[in-house]
Amino acid sequence: MKIAPVADVKARLSAYIRECEAKGPVVVTRNGKAVVVMIAPDDDQDLERLLLGRSPALQALLRRSRKSLRSGQGMSSRPFWKAVAEPGGKATARTRAKVK
DSSP, rough: OEEEEEEHHHHEEEEEEEEHHHHHHHHETTTEEEEEEEOOOSHHHHHHHHHHHHHHHHHHHHHHHHHHHHHOOOHHOOOOOHHHGGGGGGHHHHHHHOOO
């Protein structure tokens, strides 16, 4: 992992992209504080995981789901997967009703 100031990364962006691809993440700093991490994805699935992992909408959904589970309103895995497997799209409405 390399750490570099934003001014240097800005001046030599292509070199830092190559650095990410060859040696791993680059932490970009501004005034000594980390502001960005440059990461080269391995493939499209890795890119999707990276993006979803930082998605504010997904994080909010996960927080609501955890809160629902803690309050006893969640659905155990067996009924959930049974509902998902049902034909005709019934699972969506049923699952939403039980998870809320």
